[in-house]
Amino acid sequence: xxxxxxxxxxxxxxxxxxxxxxxxxxxxxxxxxxxxxxxxxxxxxxxxxxxxxxxxxxxxxxxxxxxxxxxxxxxxxxxxxxxxxxxxxxxxxxxxxxxxxxxxxxxxxxxxxxxxxxxxxxxxxxxxxxxxxxxxxxxxxxxxxxxxxxxxxxxxxxxxxxxxxxxxxxxxxxxxxxxxxxxxxxxxxxxxxxxxx
Numbered sequence: 001x002x003x004x005x006x007x008x009x010x011x012x013x014x015x016x017x018x019x020x021x022x023x024x025x026x027x028x029x030x031x032x033x034x035x036x037x038x039x040x041x042x043x044x045x046x047x048x049x050x051x052x053x054x055x056x057x058x059x060x061x062x063x064x065x066x067x068x069x070x071x072x073x074x075x076x077x078x079x080x081x082x083x084x085x086x087x088x089x090x091x092x093x094x095x096x097x098x099x100x101x102x103x104x105x106x107x108x109x110x111x112x113x114x115x116x117x118x119x120x121x122x123x124x125x126x127x128x129x130x131x132x133x134x135x136x137x138x139x140x141x142x143x144x145x146x147x148x149x150x151x152x153x154x155x156x157x158x159x160x161x162x163x164x165x166x167x168x169x170x171x172x173x174x175x176x177x178x179x180x181x182x183x184x185x186x187x188x189x190x191x192x193x194x195x196x197x
Contacts, residue, residue: 039105039107039108039192039196040108041108041111041112041115041160041162042160042161042162042191042192043160043191044156044159044160045159045160045161045182045185045186045189045191058150059147059148059149060124060147060150061122061124061147062080062122062123062124062147063079063080063123063124063125063147064077064078064079064080064085064087064122064123064125065077065078065120065121065122065123066117066118066119066120066121066123067084067119068119069110069113069114069117070086070098071094071096071097071098071106071109071110071113072094072095072097072106072109072110072112072113072157072162072163073088073089073092073093073094073109073113073154073157073163073166074086074087074088074089074139075087075089075113075117075123075144077123077125085139085140086137086138086139086140087125087139087140087141087142087144088135088137088139088140088141088142089142089143089144089153089154090128090131090141090142090143090144090154090168090173090175091143091154091165091166091167091173091175091176091179092154092157092158092163092164092165092166092179093163093164093165093166094106094109094110094113094157094162094163094164095109095193095197097109097110103197104193104196104197105161105162105192105193105196105197108162108192109157109162109163112156112157112160112162113153113157116146116151116153116156117144117146117153121146121147121148122146122147122148123144123145123146123147124144124145124146124147124150125140125142125143125144125145126142126143126145127140127141127142127143128141128143128173128174128175129174130172130173130174131168131169131172131173132168132169135168141168143175154175154179155178155179155182158179158182158183158186159182159185159186160186160191160192161186161187161189161190161191161192161193161194161195162192162193163183164183164193165179165180165183
């Protein structure tokens with residue numbers, strides 16, 4: 001029993017050190033992922049990578065399956081009951097790429113979301129008690145995680161500098177503080193929109 005506790009301590013220590021490094025990193029040597037027609041998708045900040053490293057990976061039953069990605073913060077899904085719905089991901093806003101708008105970084109944010117949630121991907125969705133369940137366009141407002149590994153897609157977009165923290169209506173949501181920490185790390189690491197735009 002002592003060995004697992006020691007491992008947890010070491011992982012926590014490394015994660016804390018990486019988080020500190022992520023908050024103070026100003027270099028431009030971030031590794032890049034696949035190139036899109038807009039910008040290269042930046043790797044997650046060290047802080048977000050540390051968080052991902054200690055996340056438990058255990059598949060869960062999906063609430064829905066992805067039919068398509070609309071843009072960097074909106075997806076179309078089929079619910080377990082067969083209904084097709086648009087889902088606006090809670091807590092983030094990405095640059096626009098639809099309806100004639102082509103904001104800086106928008107194509108890359110959309111490309112990243114398509115990589116995170118290809119067609120058929122199972123997702124787990126959760127509403128926030130401080131937010132409406134739907135927006136004015138009748139889109140579901142939900143936190144979204146992949147069911148296979150519980151990856152928080154909003155946090156991934158924030159960590160790569162492809163989204164900003166966004167508060168719908170009343171200014172409160174449960175993950176706001178956590179998301180703002182990830183956003184700040186991306187800003188200070190100068191990744192994504194924080195360096196391109």
